[in-house]
Amino acid sequence: MTAVDTEQWSVPDDHACLVPDFSPRALLGKKGTRDMDRVTGLAVGVTAQLLAEGAADGASVPTGEGTGLVLGTTTGSAESMMGYTRTSMQKSKPFLVDPALMPYAVMNCAAGQCAIWHGLKGPNATLAGGQSAGLLSLNYTRRLLASGRAERILCGAAEEFSAARSWIEHHRRGRTPADTVLGEGSAMFLVETAGRDTAERLPLAEILDVRSRPHAQGAVREALAACVADTLRRTGLGPEDVWAVVPSGVHAQYAEQEADALHAVVRGTDARWVDVTGLLGDAGAAGAAFQIAAVLSIADADPEAAGKLALITSVDRDGTVACALIRTGGGSR
Structure with missing residues (x-):
């Protein structure tokens, strides 16, 4: 800043x-x-x-x-x-x-x-x-x-x-x-796509799923919780499998609801929380991409993070919540 x-x-x-x-x-x-x-x-x-x-x-x-x-x-x-x-x-x-x-x-x-x-x-x-x-x-x-x-x-x-x-x-x-x-x-x-002439490029992550939902009248907590639950269900994984949580946390009126929804999901686990907005401010459309880059950077520097799951979430004030679940390659370079 x-x-x-x-x-x-x-x-x-x-x-x-x-x-x-x-x-x-x-x-x-x-x-x-x-x-x-x-x-x-x-x-x-x-x-x-x-x-x-x-x-x-x-x-x-x-x-x-x-x-x-x-x-x-x-x-x-x-x-x-x-x-x-x-x-x-x-x-x-x-x-x-x-x-x-x-x-x-x-x-x-x-x-x-x-x-x-x-x-x-x-x-x-x-x-x-x-x-x-x-x-x-x-x-x-x-x-x-x-x-x-x-x-x-x-x-x-x-x-x-x-x-x-x-x-x-x-x-x-x-x-x-x-x-x-x-x-x-x-x-x-x-x-x-895995296996398509990519052997010379070691992947930093595997994309497991990406989901999005509308949030009506600011009901972010319910919409995001459902979005994350759907993602975990579709991938056959549970909250205990999540290694890192990366929320957007930009707009105050929604950041608390986003955090509440995610805390409810990973309650009782040792999931690591990664704050990007506190470092880079409100990066608008680039915000979620920076969230992905941040967690990949952390994982790439830590060999023990190989194969761990990161949950990235985003809330747009105009009516959309989204989440992505990726499996890191950790320490691949």
Whole structure:
């Protein structure tokens, strides 16, 4: 968390969790980035890092027709959308706008740019799921692979900090104090079907199940408890098998209900609780992806975590709860 530079950001927030010294141009170079917004730069940049890491490990990730991308988001870039609309109203005629800005005002721009930059010619999808977008994208990825639509999917989520997002959140909460500072970032995972030319890439985890449900009128506790119970039932596992619990815990009005539901599930066990929001703030659509990355990082550094189960949950205030159950590979690298 850092103090917001008021010379750069005209926002009501005093502090935010920003990606340090980030700009699309600094990360990706000058070519093709003159008008690129933050959320697109974050997504394209983290995809580049994932592909580069595979190549450095001697396990290059094939691109081309067999590789797709699924990206979770809230609305794309609120800053680009609102800026484009504002420009159209300020010019003498509505159509006198900078055409280079138009693609970034479309919700699926970031996913499309990832595919263009990195030669990903498989399915390309954007899922608008707010706080739960990372888990919803993971489930959509499983469906694409199960149906044979792709051999591998780069799956993740991205969210930017911007003046538009800051003011939207400010007016949305009204006089209520902020639950936590706003954050930003992007996380991306390579997801493959087991046994499909993956021997050179040791898996960090196995996805056992991903579930989601609506929560009506803020009844998060009941909806999430049912979602988790359904996941455990479908996988034939019990609460005593859960090694780590990773809640979203972002919005105060729902965080307590989320915690209550999870405590009820793992009561009497030694499950480890992992707090991501306390470190990274409200990362919006990237939040659930960061939760996955956090527990995988913990497991990868601990050989005793191999084969353990992690339960990741997310609550979006617009009416969705989601959970994922993964079996870690722990200490695989």
